[in-house]
Every structure is written in structure tokens, then in C-alpha cells.
Amino acid sequence: MAAQTLAEAAVNEGNYAVAFPFFGAERRGAPVLAFTRIDSKKIFSKTQVYNPDCVVVLDDSLLDTIDVVSGLKPEGIAVINSKERPEDIDLGKIINTATVNAISIALEILKAPITNTAILGAFAKATGVVKIESLEESIKRKFGEKLGEKTGERNALAARTAYEKTIIGKSRGIKKLEARKQWLPTYQEMPVGGSLIEGKTDAGLIGPGSFIENKVSGWATYRPLRDREKCVMCLLCWFYCPEGTIHRISNRGDLMTNYDYCKGCGVCANECPVDAIKMVRARV
Amino acid sequence: MKKVITGDHAVAIGAKLCRVEVVPAYPITPQTLIIEHIADFVNDGELDAKFLTMESEHSVMSAAAAASAAGARVFTATSSQGLAFMHEMLYATAPLRLPIVMPDASRTLGGPPGIWCEYNDSMGARDSGWLQLYVEDNQEALDMVIQSFRIAEDKRVLLPVMPCLDGFVLTHTVEPVDVPQQEEIDSFLPPYEPDIILDTARPAMIGTFMPPEYIMEMRRQTAGAVESSKEVIQEINSKFAKKFGRDYGGLIDTYRMDDAEIALITMGTVTSTSREVVDELRQKGEKVGLIKLRFFRPFPSRELKKAVSKLSALGVFDRSISYHGGGQVYNEVRSALFGMTIPVINHLAGLGGRDVTKEQIMKMFELTRKAAKGEKVNEINWHDTRGETV
Numbered sequence: 024m025a026a027q028t029l030a031e032a033a034v035n036e037g038n039y040a041v042a043f044p045f046f047g048a049e050r051r052g053a054p055v056l057a058f059t060r061i062d063s064k065k066i067f068s069k070t071q072v073y074n075p076d077c078v079v080v081l082d083d084s085l086l087d088t089i090d091v092v093s094g095l096k097p098e099g100i101a102v103i104n105s106k107e108r109p110e111d112i113d114l115g116k117i118i119n120t121a122t123v124n125a126i127s128i129a130l131e132i133l134k135a136p137i138t139n140t141a142i143l144g145a146f147a148k149a150t151g152v153v154k155i156e157s158l159e160e161s162i163k164r165k166f167g168e169k170l171g172e173k174t175g176e177r178n179a180l181a182a183r184t185a186y187e188k189t190i191i192g193k194s195r196g197i198k199k200l201e202a203r204k205q206w207l208p209t210y211q212e213m214p215v216g217g218s219l220i221e222g223k224t225d226a227g228l229i230g231p232g233s234f235i236e237n238k239v240s241g242w243a244t245y246r247p248l249r250d251r252e253k254c255v256m257c258l259l260c261w262f263y264c265p266e267g268t269i270h271r272i273s274n275r276g277d278l279m280t281n282y283d284y285c286k287g288c289g290v291c292a293n294e295c296p297v298d299a300i301k302m303v304r305a306r307v
Numbered sequence: 308m309k310k311v312i313t314g315d316h317a318v319a320i321g322a323k324l325c326r327v328e329v330v331p332a333y334p335i336t337p338q339t340l341i342i343e344h345i346a347d348f349v350n351d352g353e354l355d356a357k358f359l360t361m362e363s364e365h366s367v368m369s370a371a372a373a374a375s376a377a378g379a380r381v382f383t384a385t386s387s388q389g390l391a392f393m394h395e396m397l398y399a400t401a402p403l404r405l406p407i408v409m410p411d412a413s414r415t416l417g418g419p420p421g422i423w424c425e426y427n428d429s430m431g432a433r434d435s436g437w438l439q440l441y442v443e444d445n446q447e448a449l450d451m452v453i454q455s456f457r458i459a460e461d462k463r464v465l466l467p468v469m470p471c472l473d474g475f476v477l478t479h480t481v482e483p484v485d486v487p488q489q490e491e492i493d494s495f496l497p498p499y500e501p502d503i504i505l506d507t508a509r510p511a512m513i514g515t516f517m518p519p520e521y522i523m524e525m526r527r528q529t530a531g532a533v534e535s536s537k538e539v540i541q542e543i544n545s546k547f548a549k550k551f552g553r554d555y556g557g558l559i560d561t562y563r564m565d566d567a568e569i570a571l572i573t574m575g576t577v578t579s580t581s582r583e584v585v586d587e588l589r590q591k592g593e594k595v596g597l598i599k600l601r602f603f604r605p606f607p608s609r610e611l612k613k614a615v616s617k618l619s620a621l622g623v624f625d626r627s628i629s630y631h632g633g634g635q636v637y638n639e640v641r642s643a644l645f646g647m648t649i650p651v652i653n654h655l656a657g658l659g660g661r662d663v664t665k666e667q668i669m670k671m672f673e674l675t676r677k678a679a680k681g682e683k684v685n686e687i688n689w690h691d692t693r694g695e696t697v
């Protein structure tokens with residue numbers, strides 16, 4: 024929605040813009056990509072963006088695993104949701120960087136860890152591609168239409184606050200991020216019919232059980248905490264958890280959450296009939 | 308052993324001889340006799356198979372896919388609306404390389420609803436990755452069920468196969484069929500031994516979600532399997548001919564083509580009738596021949612090109628239309644013959660089960676002859692259709 028809102032703001036300023044998402048295979052909470060192209064004339068290209076002028080990172084835990092600036096133009100800028108200052112962030116190369124603690128702004132103003140409007144404010148500050156006023160206007164309209172006028176205004180305020188708090192500087196360039204390894208078989212190497220048994224490749228495990236390597240906890244902003252006293256062992260949380268993260272410890276009649284695979288979606292807390300589960304910040 | 312049986316009965320016996328292990332089924336005219344016979348075989352202890360009565364054809368193909376993925380030899384049969392109803396699952400089975408064999412009793416796909424022979428049911432499945440063949444008599448129907456399993460299960464192929472037999476014209480017509488002995492089939496068709504199956508002792512993932520990084524390779528792999536089925540079909544045809552004395556020609560069959568000047572390409576039972584027409588015309592001194600298109604998928608482009616190389620005109624029979632002019636076979640043939648300069652015209656006949664008579668076939672040859680002489684003829688010719696003059 025951030026990409027769309029940005030496109031709309033740019034169009035309102037008299038430009039042409041396109042915005043589109045790309046979803047990966049994972050479910051809600053998984054990293055997603057979204058692209059926005061802005062130009063003064065009609066844009067015909069319908070491909071994804073590989074060499075952007077600006078990379079916006081909504082979740083700084085991605086910095087540990089993905090080289091987010093690999094395609095960024097040398098004169099481009101990275102806008103990162105982080106509590107750190109640009110010079111404290113290591114992107115593997117020294118490059119223009121803007122940071123803002125969008126999550127705390129969002130929690131304060133929106134009472135939810137939804138950072139996409141705040142980060143737009145940072146984008147406006149860092150790039151000057153759109154005016155903050157245009158953004159505020161399209162945020163109010165877009166979010167207002169869907170979620171009510173109040174929410175629209177609060178989101179606009181989040182953007183404005185982030186705009187004012189954004190720090191612009193240069194990143195550090197020390198760590199070496201290895202390119203993410205991916206199993207990419209040729210059509211001859213592809214198992215017949217794509218059928219997989221347990222296997223190991225240079226890029227990690229494949230086939231049944233390979234998801235064990237895919238620790239999704241990095242996505243989590245919140246994690247569930249269960250109050251044993253309140254819990255009545257109805258097992259609704261166990262049943263509803265989309266990740267199968269909650270286990271029954273049979274001999275003790277108790278439950279256990281494996282935080283490595285908990286993505287912090289809050290479904291369990293929502294389903295619990297006695298409010299025994301509280302979602303608490305996983306990281307600040 | 309000679310038996311006088313219907314096409315459906317022949318198909319069912321073929322499946323029994325192949326020792327099929329799982330048969331999910333749903334009845335639909337004119338296929339129903341096939342699964343009724345199978346149900347009898349299972350009930351009478353003549354066939355050791357799991358016979359599953361499903362709630363729809365979509366479920367039939369879902370069950371077939373699952374059983375095949377679990378390593379069973381799977382057989383079912385369908386027709387028309389039933390085939391349409393399982394369309395989604397057809398696309399799930401071929402790229403997953405599940406060698407199911409499913410005869411289609413060719414029947415018009417409504418609307419308007421009808422129960423008689425037309426190929427618009429199976430033509431809709433031509434891009435699913437299923438191999439597809441059309442037979443001209445009950446003997447071929449039985450023999451091709453057996454060959455189909457060998458083709459399907461060949462490691463170079465591993466694709467589902469759909470032998471199509473003309474609804475009523477074969478399914479409900481009795482004629483003599485030479486039924487092979489069980490031992491003969493056992494020595495011709497080895498048991499199905501897949502490499503990866505759904506097995507809790509050795510967990511496997513079959514048919515999982517794939518992002519864009521993989522599906523191009525999957526498609527290319529499936530396309531490669533369809534391509535390599537061509538050589539396998541020829542090979543198995545020869546082996547079958549050697550063992551049983553019946554040579555069907557493989558991808559195509561030809562009749563009196565040696566010095567032919569013009570020819571028809573036909574499919575299904577119209578081929579059979581056309582053989583007599585060719586004989587009659589030959590007796591009058593006309594140099595005509597017949598090309599029987601046996602496999603529509605894979606499409607035998609190379610074989611056809613060779614077969615027509617000496618002709619001065621070609622007529623293509625179609626029993627279904629692609630609604631932009633001609634039939635599907637016509638369009639495939641035209642693209643296969645691209646670059647050749649002989650006139651190729653289309654003969655649409657027998658849609659909705661209208662009987663294709665010798666007179667109509669004579670007319671097809673007559674128009675093709677005109678085209679050969681350079682006279683003006685329509686590109687698309689609707690035979691025995693009111694309001695049209697051909």
C-alpha cells in the first residue's frame with residue numbers, strides 16, 4: 024500500500040507513476056517486494072525494478088540476510104526503518120543512507136507496528152521526489168477511504184513525524200554479505216515432475232523437511248507470551264497457529280511455542296477465548 | 308481368443324489385462340459400459356483393483372493423481388462434460404508426470420447438449436500435456452490401452468495418455484476382437500516401478516507450489532517429455548507388432564499412399580470408412596490415398612511432412628471446430644506443413660454425431676482433387692450441413 028500511495032502522490036504532482044507488488048511464496052508476515060516507478064512521461068516498462076534510485080527497507084532485520092543495496096545506483100539512497108543512525112548501519116558499502124525509527128513512530132501514533140506510512144515520510148525527506156504535503160494528502164485519502172478519516176489523519180501524521188525525524192548520512196561498508204544461495208536447477212536437473220525427496224544442495228536442504236532451515240522468527244515484531252494461570256488448555260491457539268509453532272507437551276498437559284518459527288502474526292492471541300496470550304515486542 | 312464385443316468392453320478388457328490397481332470412476336454416456344465392466348471384473352475377482360466410486364469427474368482425476376503419485380497403476384475413463392469437469396486436474400497430472408491412462412469416449416461437449424460423437428471434448432485438453440490418440444476400431448481400442456500404459460510408464464515419457472474412441476460408433480458397437488492372453492500381456496507390460504512416490508517411509512513432495520524461478524524449467528521438462536514420447540511410441544508400436552502381429556504404424560498410419568496424388572488426413576472411425584472409399588476410387592483409377600492421424604499429441608509434424616511430400620493436394624478431416632474457421636487438426640497440419648506449397652483444405656463433418664457417410668468422404672476427395680487442379684474451392688468445407696453448398 025505504501026508503494027501505491029507514493030505513486031498516487033507523484034501522480035497528483037503531475038507525474039506519471041506505476042506501483043506494483045511482488046509476493047513470494049510465503050504467507051502473511053513474509054518479506055515482500057514492492058516497486059514504484061515515477062517519471063514525467065508515461066512509463067511503458069512493466070518489468071520489476073533492478074537498479075533503483077532508492078531502496079526502502081521496512082524491516083531492518085533483512086539487512087542481516089539480504090544485500091539490499093546490491094542493485095542500488097551509486098548515487099542512489101537507501102531509506103531504512105531503524106533506530107540506528109546511518110553511520111551505524113553497515114550495508115557492505117558506503118552509500119547515501121537515511122534512517123528513521125518508523126516502528127516507534129508507528130507504535131506511538133498508530134498504536135500498531137505498521138510502518139509503511141511513516142517510511143513514506145522518510146522517503147520524501149531523503150529523495151525529494153515527492154513533497155511531504157502531497158504524501159499527506161494521498162495518505163489521508165487512501166487510508167481514510169478504507170479505514171476512516173481518523174486513521175487517515177493519524178497515518179498522515181506518522182508520515183510527517185517521520186519526515187521531520189529522518190537522519191540523512193552515509194552507511195558503513197565493512198561486512199561482506201554473501202549473495203543468497205538458491206537452488207536453481209536446469210530443466211534437466213529438475214527432478215522428474217518436480218518431485219522431491221529429502222536432499223541437500225549447495226544452497227541448502229530441499230524436499231520434505233527443508234523448511235526447518237527457514238527460520239521465520241526474523242519477521243516478527245511481536246511474540247506471543249502465554250499466561251499459564253489463565254490458560255484453560257482449550258487448544259484453540261494450537262489449532263489456529265498457521266506455522267504449527269505451538270506444540271503440545273503431552274505428559275505435562277502444557278503448550279510450548281517454538282519462537283524460531285513463530286512469525287509473530289498474533290493469530291493465537293486473537294483466538295484465545297480467555298485472553299491468556301499477550302503479544303509483546305520481540306525487538307525494539 | 309476372438310470375442311464379439313463393444314468398444315467399451317474391449318477397453319475394459321484391455322485395462323484388466325494391464326492389471327490396473329486403482330480405478331476411480333464416475334459414469335457418463337457413452338463411457339459408462341467401460342467402468343461397469345471393470346466393476347464386474349473387480350466384483351467377480353477377475354481383477355485385483357481398488358474400484359472407487361467418486362462424487363464427480365473432478366474427484367475422479369484428483370483420486371487418480373493421488374493414487375498414481377502413491378505408485379499405483381491407475382486407470383479411469385470419461386467422456387465429454389466429464390472430461391471438461393476434470394479439466395483442472397488434467398493440468399495437474401501431466402507436469403507431475405503421473406502415467407495415468409484414461410480413455411475418452413468421444414462425445415460432443417455441450418451446448419447444445421448431445422451424447423453423440425464429436426472431438427470438441429478431447430480437443431479442449433490438447434494443451435494439458437496429456438498424450439492423445441484416436442482409434443478406428445475395437446481391436447485398436449483394446450490394443451492401445453495396453454500400448455498406452457507402456458508409453459505412459461516409459462521413463463523417457465512418464466505422461467498420462469488418453470486413447471479416444473468414437474462414442475457409440477465404437478463404444479456401443481460390437482465387432483470381433485482378438486483378446487490377448489494374460490501371459491502375453493504380462494510379458495509385454497512390466498509392472499509400474501516409479502522412482503519417487505508418496506511413501507511415509509521415504510517422504511516426498513509431489514506437486515508443491517512453485518514460484519517463477521522454477522515453473523519455466525518445469526514446462527520445458529514436460530515439453531521435452533512430450534517430444535521424446537514420439538520415439539517411444541514408434542518403438543512400442545514395433546514391439547507390439549512383433550509380438551501380436553498388429554502393426555498400427557505408430558504416430559500415423561498410411562493407406563495406399565505409394566503413388567497417391569491426393570490424400571485425406573482422417574482420425575477415428577472415419578479412417579475406417581475412408582479405407583473403403585479409397586479402394587472404390589482406386590478401382591476407378593483415381594490415385595488417392597489416406598493418412599490416419601493416430602496421435603494428436605504428440606503431433607507428428609515430421610511424419611506428416613514426409614507422408615505428403617509427393618502429393619498435389621491434401622484434404623484434412625476435422626470432427627470439431629476451433630471457432631475461427633477450421634478445425635484443430637487442420638490448423639495443426641497447416642502449421643506442420645508450413646513452407647510447402649500444395650493446397651491444403653479443411654473438411655468439417657460429423658460434428659454432434661452426424662453420421663459421416665461414404666458420399667461425404669467421396670465429396671472430400673472430389674473437392675481436394677479440384678484444389679489439386681488449381682480450381683477454386685473453399686478453404687473450409689462444411690459437409691452435409693444445411694445452408695451450405697459444397
Ligand code: SF4
Binds near residue numbers: 247290292
Ligand atoms: S504469533 Fe501465535 S499464531 Fe502466530 S506464528 Fe506465533 S505462535 Fe503461531
Ligand code: SF4
Binds near residue numbers: 256257260294
Ligand atoms: S487458546 Fe488460550 S486458553 Fe486455549 S490453549 Fe491457547 S492459550 Fe490456552
